[in-house]
Amino acid sequence: MSDLLRREAQRPTSPFAEEINSKLPKGILVSSDAAIAALRSYLEVLSDDKSRRILLDGFPRNLDQAQKFRQEIGEVMGTVVLPCQKDIALRRLEQRNRDDDDIAIAEHRLQSHLDETVPMIEDYLSKMDRPVCQVDSNGDAEQVWVEFQNVLSEILKSWQ
Numbered sequence: 001m002s003d004l005l006r007r008e009a010q011r012p013t014s015p016f017a018e019e020i021n022s023k024l025p026k027g028i029l030v031s032s033d034a035a036i037a038a039l040r041s042y043l044e045v046l047s048d049d050k051s052r053r054i055l056l057d058g059f060p061r062n063l064d065q066a067q068k069f070r071q072e073i074g075e076v077m078g079t080v081v082l083p084c085q086k087d088i089a090l091r092r093l094e095q096r097n098r099d100d101d102d103i104a105i106a107e108h109r110l111q112s113h114l115d116e117t118v119p120m121i122e123d124y125l126s127k128m129d130r131p132v133c134q135v136d137s138n139g140d141a142e143q144v145w146v147e148f149q150n151v152l153s154e155i156l157k158s159w160q
Helices: 002-010 017-026 032-046 063-072 086-096 103-123 141-157
Strands: 079-081 132-134
Touching: 002 017, 002 032, 017 032, 017 103, 032 063, 063 103, 079 141, 086 103, 132 141
Parallel strands: 079 132
Antiparallel strands: none
């Protein structure tokens, strides 16, 4: 999702560029309107292929985003949650070498995840008639990737 937000911030006509450019590098959630605008811009590119499915990484992050997505874009096919211990997540973020992967920013994002995303998953997504699956992401990255692909495949099969 952060890649889509960065793309939205680069659009000359985006009314959300300033917000995205000020919040994203600090690990602060952008407004639901900015997130939905970024998704809409991307989906317009894909609009020719109605059978295409997309995977949203890190979205929705809170209840408002989830509700706006459902109202303005559509239903989710399923959710895959990748729980990870804080020390492992921070170590992996350090290895990515991205500008917004500063430890303080990463810790802020992890706290935001605990405060907003986890309750949204428990209270909202889990009550929808869609699969909410978990893949333990504390293990070896290759093993996690294989398990993630298997879970995603099962979600996609349920929509055929």
